[in-house]
Amino acid sequence: MRKEKSSFDKPLAQNKKARHSYNIDNTVEAGVVLTGTEIKSVRDSRINLKDGFAQIRNGEAWLMNVHISTYDQGNQFNHDPLRNRKLLLHKKQIAQFDEATKNKGVTIVPLKVYIKNGFAKVLIGVAKGKNDYDKRETIKRRDQERQIQRVLKNY
Template sequence: MAKGKKQHDQPLAQNKKARHDYAIITTFEAGVVLTGTEIKSIRARRINLKDGFAQVRNGEVWLMNVHISPYDQGNQFNHDPLRKRKLLLHKKEILQLTKQVSDKGITLVPLKVYLKNGFAKILLGVGKGKRAYDKRESIKRKDQERQIQRTLKNFS
Protein backbone atom coordinates (compact mmCIF):
# COMPACT_ATOMS: atom_id res chain seq x y z
CA MET A 1 0.00 0.00 0.00
CA ALA A 2 1.31 3.44 -0.91
CA LYS A 3 2.35 5.87 1.81
CA GLY A 4 -0.10 8.60 2.66
CA LYS A 5 -3.14 6.62 1.51
CA LYS A 6 -5.57 5.85 4.26
CA GLN A 7 -6.67 2.25 4.44
CA HIS A 8 -10.38 3.06 4.50
CA ASP A 9 -10.09 5.06 1.27
CA GLN A 10 -9.95 1.72 -0.56
CA PRO A 11 -13.52 0.36 -0.62
CA LEU A 12 -13.91 -3.41 -0.58
CA ALA A 13 -17.36 -3.10 -2.16
CA GLN A 14 -19.43 -0.22 -3.51
CA ASN A 15 -23.09 0.18 -4.34
CA LYS A 16 -22.99 2.38 -7.43
CA LYS A 17 -26.65 1.69 -8.18
CA ALA A 18 -27.65 3.33 -4.89
CA ARG A 19 -26.29 6.72 -5.98
CA HIS A 20 -28.15 6.30 -9.27
CA ASP A 21 -31.47 5.33 -7.68
CA TYR A 22 -31.39 7.59 -4.60
CA ALA A 23 -30.53 11.19 -3.82
CA ILE A 24 -28.26 10.73 -0.78
CA ILE A 25 -29.08 13.26 1.96
CA THR A 26 -26.63 12.29 4.71
CA THR A 27 -24.21 9.46 5.45
CA PHE A 28 -23.31 7.54 8.60
CA GLU A 29 -20.39 5.23 9.30
CA ALA A 30 -21.42 2.02 11.07
CA GLY A 31 -19.63 -1.03 12.35
CA VAL A 32 -21.00 -4.48 11.55
CA VAL A 33 -21.50 -7.47 13.85
CA LEU A 34 -19.98 -10.39 11.93
CA THR A 35 -19.82 -14.07 12.80
CA GLY A 36 -17.31 -16.78 11.97
CA THR A 37 -15.64 -16.45 8.60
CA GLU A 38 -17.58 -13.42 7.32
CA ILE A 39 -14.65 -11.03 7.79
CA LYS A 40 -12.41 -13.31 5.71
CA SER A 41 -14.94 -13.24 2.88
CA ILE A 42 -15.22 -9.45 3.14
CA ARG A 43 -11.43 -9.05 2.99
CA ALA A 44 -11.47 -11.23 -0.13
CA ARG A 45 -14.00 -8.73 -1.59
CA ARG A 46 -16.76 -11.35 -1.79
CA ILE A 47 -19.59 -9.07 -0.70
CA ASN A 48 -22.48 -7.70 -2.74
CA LEU A 49 -24.37 -4.57 -1.62
CA LYS A 50 -26.55 -4.26 -4.71
CA ASP A 51 -29.95 -5.14 -3.21
CA GLY A 52 -29.10 -4.26 0.39
CA PHE A 53 -30.95 -1.91 2.71
CA ALA A 54 -31.08 -1.14 6.42
CA GLN A 55 -33.98 -0.91 8.86
CA VAL A 56 -34.41 0.51 12.35
CA ARG A 57 -36.18 -1.98 14.61
CA ASN A 58 -36.58 -1.69 18.39
CA GLY A 59 -33.85 0.91 18.71
CA GLU A 60 -31.36 -1.16 16.67
CA VAL A 61 -30.26 -0.84 13.04
CA TRP A 62 -30.20 -4.03 10.95
CA LEU A 63 -28.55 -4.59 7.57
CA MET A 64 -30.74 -6.72 5.32
CA ASN A 65 -30.29 -8.52 2.01
CA VAL A 66 -26.51 -8.01 1.75
CA HIS A 67 -24.83 -11.10 0.31
CA ILE A 68 -21.50 -12.16 1.85
CA SER A 69 -20.30 -15.29 0.08
CA PRO A 70 -19.30 -18.29 2.22
CA TYR A 71 -15.56 -18.54 2.84
CA ASP A 72 -13.92 -21.20 0.64
CA GLN A 73 -11.94 -22.84 3.46
CA GLY A 74 -14.67 -22.35 6.06
CA ASN A 75 -16.18 -25.88 6.10
CA GLN A 76 -18.80 -26.30 8.87
CA PHE A 77 -18.17 -22.84 10.32
CA ASN A 78 -19.51 -20.99 7.29
CA HIS A 79 -22.39 -18.56 7.65
CA ASP A 80 -25.71 -17.96 5.94
CA PRO A 81 -24.90 -15.54 3.07
CA LEU A 82 -28.09 -13.45 3.33
CA ARG A 83 -28.60 -13.31 7.09
CA LYS A 84 -29.50 -9.98 8.69
CA ARG A 85 -26.60 -8.26 10.45
CA LYS A 86 -26.69 -5.77 13.29
CA LEU A 87 -25.08 -2.40 12.68
CA LEU A 88 -23.21 -0.62 15.45
CA LEU A 89 -24.11 3.05 15.84
CA HIS A 90 -24.29 5.52 18.72
CA LYS A 91 -27.70 6.05 20.32
CA LYS A 92 -27.87 9.66 19.05
CA GLU A 93 -27.20 8.48 15.49
CA ILE A 94 -29.92 5.83 15.75
CA LEU A 95 -32.39 8.48 16.95
CA GLN A 96 -31.42 10.73 14.02
CA LEU A 97 -31.90 7.84 11.59
CA THR A 98 -35.28 7.01 13.11
CA LYS A 99 -36.48 10.60 12.64
CA GLN A 100 -35.23 10.78 9.05
CA VAL A 101 -36.55 7.39 7.95
CA SER A 102 -40.02 8.10 9.38
CA ASP A 103 -40.63 10.45 6.41
CA LYS A 104 -42.25 8.91 3.34
CA GLY A 105 -39.87 7.87 0.56
CA ILE A 106 -36.73 7.92 2.73
CA THR A 107 -34.67 4.75 3.09
CA LEU A 108 -31.29 3.58 4.38
CA VAL A 109 -28.96 2.13 1.76
CA PRO A 110 -25.42 0.78 2.18
CA LEU A 111 -23.06 2.76 -0.05
CA LYS A 112 -19.70 1.07 0.51
CA VAL A 113 -17.80 -1.35 2.74
CA TYR A 114 -14.21 -0.68 3.80
CA LEU A 115 -11.72 -1.60 6.50
CA LYS A 116 -10.78 0.87 9.19
CA ASN A 117 -8.18 -0.16 11.78
CA GLY A 118 -8.85 -3.80 10.92
CA PHE A 119 -12.62 -3.57 11.40
CA ALA A 120 -15.22 -3.74 8.63
CA LYS A 121 -17.24 -0.53 8.36
CA ILE A 122 -20.27 0.27 6.24
CA LEU A 123 -21.10 3.72 4.94
CA LEU A 124 -24.88 4.06 5.24
CA GLY A 125 -26.69 6.66 3.21
CA VAL A 126 -30.06 8.20 3.99
CA GLY A 127 -31.59 8.44 0.55
CA LYS A 128 -34.74 9.69 -1.11
CA GLY A 129 -35.82 7.72 -4.17
CA LYS A 130 -35.34 9.41 -7.53
CA ARG A 131 -37.99 9.48 -10.21
CA ALA A 132 -37.22 8.47 -13.80
CA TYR A 133 -36.90 12.08 -14.96
CA ASP A 134 -34.49 12.84 -12.09
CA LYS A 135 -32.29 9.95 -13.20
CA ARG A 136 -32.26 11.18 -16.79
CA GLU A 137 -31.41 14.69 -15.62
CA SER A 138 -28.48 13.48 -13.49
CA ILE A 139 -27.14 11.38 -16.38
CA LYS A 140 -27.37 14.41 -18.68
CA ARG A 141 -25.54 16.56 -16.11
CA LYS A 142 -22.74 13.99 -15.75
CA ASP A 143 -22.34 13.81 -19.53
CA GLN A 144 -22.08 17.59 -19.75
CA GLU A 145 -19.45 17.71 -16.99
CA ARG A 146 -17.48 14.94 -18.71
CA GLN A 147 -17.60 16.88 -22.00
CA ILE A 148 -16.39 20.06 -20.27
CA GLN A 149 -13.48 18.15 -18.70
CA ARG A 150 -12.51 16.73 -22.12
CA THR A 151 -12.48 20.16 -23.75
CA LEU A 152 -10.46 21.65 -20.87
CA LYS A 153 -8.00 18.79 -21.12
CA ASN A 154 -7.52 19.38 -24.86
CA PHE A 155 -6.73 23.08 -24.29
CA SER A 156 -4.14 22.35 -21.59
Protein backbone atom coordinates (compact mmCIF):
# COMPACT_ATOMS: atom_id res chain seq x y z
CA MET A 1 0.00 0.00 0.00
CA ARG A 2 1.36 3.40 -0.98
CA LYS A 3 1.73 6.06 1.70
CA GLU A 4 0.21 9.41 0.73
CA LYS A 5 2.52 12.40 1.01
CA SER A 6 1.31 15.56 2.68
CA SER A 7 0.61 18.44 0.31
CA PHE A 8 2.93 20.71 2.31
CA ASP A 9 5.94 18.39 1.94
CA LYS A 10 7.10 19.90 -1.33
CA PRO A 11 5.64 23.23 -2.37
CA LEU A 12 6.10 24.05 -6.04
CA ALA A 13 6.69 27.74 -5.23
CA GLN A 14 7.08 29.76 -2.04
CA ASN A 15 6.97 33.47 -1.33
CA LYS A 16 9.80 33.75 1.21
CA LYS A 17 9.77 37.55 1.14
CA ALA A 18 6.16 37.62 2.31
CA ARG A 19 6.97 36.40 5.82
CA HIS A 20 9.90 38.82 5.96
CA SER A 21 7.97 41.89 4.80
CA TYR A 22 4.56 41.18 6.35
CA ASN A 23 2.92 39.91 9.52
CA ILE A 24 0.64 37.09 8.36
CA ASP A 25 -2.58 36.96 10.39
CA ASN A 26 -4.53 34.00 9.02
CA THR A 27 -4.12 31.71 6.04
CA VAL A 28 -6.59 29.94 3.77
CA GLU A 29 -6.11 27.32 1.08
CA ALA A 30 -7.69 28.32 -2.22
CA GLY A 31 -8.03 26.63 -5.57
CA VAL A 32 -6.81 28.38 -8.72
CA VAL A 33 -8.53 28.39 -12.11
CA LEU A 34 -5.79 27.50 -14.62
CA THR A 35 -5.72 26.69 -18.32
CA GLY A 36 -4.12 23.56 -19.79
CA THR A 37 -0.64 24.93 -20.41
CA GLU A 38 -0.61 26.84 -17.11
CA ILE A 39 -1.06 23.71 -15.00
CA LYS A 40 1.75 22.02 -16.93
CA SER A 41 4.07 24.93 -16.14
CA VAL A 42 2.99 24.92 -12.49
CA ARG A 43 3.76 21.21 -12.21
CA ASP A 44 7.24 22.00 -13.57
CA SER A 45 7.63 24.63 -10.78
CA ARG A 46 7.82 27.47 -13.28
CA ILE A 47 5.83 29.92 -11.18
CA ASN A 48 6.92 33.09 -9.37
CA LEU A 49 4.92 34.45 -6.41
CA LYS A 50 7.34 37.24 -5.51
CA ASP A 51 5.24 40.26 -6.54
CA GLY A 52 1.86 38.54 -6.38
CA PHE A 53 -1.20 39.62 -4.43
CA ALA A 54 -4.90 38.84 -4.30
CA GLN A 55 -7.77 41.24 -4.74
CA ILE A 56 -11.52 41.05 -4.19
CA ARG A 57 -13.52 42.43 -7.15
CA ASN A 58 -17.28 42.06 -7.67
CA GLY A 59 -17.55 39.37 -5.00
CA GLU A 60 -14.79 37.25 -6.57
CA ALA A 61 -11.18 36.70 -5.49
CA TRP A 62 -8.48 37.24 -8.12
CA LEU A 63 -4.79 36.35 -8.02
CA MET A 64 -2.85 39.20 -9.62
CA ASN A 65 0.72 39.70 -10.83
CA VAL A 66 1.77 36.04 -10.42
CA HIS A 67 4.10 34.98 -13.23
CA ILE A 68 3.57 31.48 -14.66
CA SER A 69 6.07 30.89 -17.46
CA THR A 70 4.85 29.72 -20.83
CA TYR A 71 4.97 25.99 -21.42
CA ASP A 72 7.93 24.97 -23.60
CA GLN A 73 6.01 22.35 -25.57
CA GLY A 74 2.99 24.62 -25.91
CA ASN A 75 1.87 25.83 -29.32
CA GLN A 76 -0.10 28.87 -30.49
CA PHE A 77 -2.59 28.33 -27.64
CA ASN A 78 0.00 29.08 -24.94
CA HIS A 79 -1.16 31.32 -22.07
CA ASP A 80 -0.29 34.89 -21.10
CA PRO A 81 2.27 34.65 -18.23
CA LEU A 82 0.86 37.55 -16.16
CA ARG A 83 -2.87 37.13 -16.64
CA ASN A 84 -5.19 37.46 -13.63
CA ARG A 85 -6.39 34.12 -12.28
CA LYS A 86 -9.59 33.47 -10.36
CA LEU A 87 -9.31 31.99 -6.85
CA LEU A 88 -11.87 29.44 -5.71
CA LEU A 89 -13.12 30.35 -2.23
CA HIS A 90 -16.38 30.15 -0.30
CA LYS A 91 -18.53 33.29 -0.15
CA LYS A 92 -17.94 33.64 3.59
CA GLN A 93 -14.17 33.50 3.09
CA ILE A 94 -14.35 36.13 0.34
CA ALA A 95 -16.44 38.36 2.62
CA GLN A 96 -13.89 37.97 5.43
CA PHE A 97 -11.02 38.87 3.12
CA ASP A 98 -12.94 41.84 1.73
CA GLU A 99 -13.63 43.12 5.25
CA ALA A 100 -9.99 42.62 6.31
CA THR A 101 -8.55 44.49 3.32
CA LYS A 102 -10.64 47.59 3.98
CA ASN A 103 -8.18 48.46 6.76
CA LYS A 104 -5.17 50.56 5.79
CA GLY A 105 -1.94 48.64 5.15
CA VAL A 106 -3.62 45.22 4.87
CA THR A 107 -3.32 43.06 1.77
CA ILE A 108 -3.75 39.44 0.70
CA VAL A 109 -0.53 37.71 -0.38
CA PRO A 110 0.10 34.24 -1.83
CA LEU A 111 2.46 32.21 0.35
CA LYS A 112 2.77 28.79 -1.33
CA VAL A 113 1.62 26.91 -4.39
CA TYR A 114 1.32 23.13 -4.26
CA ILE A 115 -0.56 20.23 -5.81
CA LYS A 116 -3.21 18.53 -3.67
CA ASN A 117 -5.20 15.57 -5.03
CA GLY A 118 -4.21 16.56 -8.56
CA PHE A 119 -5.38 20.18 -8.25
CA ALA A 120 -3.25 23.31 -7.92
CA LYS A 121 -3.79 25.05 -4.59
CA VAL A 122 -2.44 28.34 -3.31
CA LEU A 123 -2.05 29.24 0.36
CA ILE A 124 -3.05 32.88 0.78
CA GLY A 125 -2.82 34.99 3.90
CA VAL A 126 -4.04 38.31 5.22
CA ALA A 127 -0.89 40.38 5.68
CA LYS A 128 -0.06 43.67 7.34
CA GLY A 129 3.18 45.41 6.36
CA LYS A 130 6.12 45.45 8.76
CA ASN A 131 8.26 48.46 9.55
CA ASP A 132 12.05 48.32 9.19
CA TYR A 133 12.60 47.95 12.93
CA ASP A 134 10.13 45.04 13.02
CA LYS A 135 12.15 43.29 10.31
CA ARG A 136 15.39 43.77 12.25
CA GLU A 137 13.75 42.44 15.39
CA THR A 138 12.56 39.34 13.55
CA ILE A 139 16.05 38.65 12.20
CA LYS A 140 17.56 39.15 15.67
CA ARG A 141 15.04 36.78 17.28
CA ARG A 142 15.66 34.14 14.59
CA ASP A 143 19.44 34.34 15.14
CA GLN A 144 19.01 33.97 18.90
CA GLU A 145 16.80 30.90 18.48
CA ARG A 146 19.36 29.39 16.11
CA GLN A 147 22.15 29.91 18.68
CA ILE A 148 20.03 28.34 21.42
CA GLN A 149 19.39 25.30 19.22
CA ARG A 150 23.12 24.94 18.54
CA VAL A 151 23.92 25.03 22.26
CA LEU A 152 21.18 22.52 23.10
CA LYS A 153 22.32 20.21 20.30
CA ASN A 154 25.79 19.89 21.88
CA TYR A 155 24.36 18.71 25.22
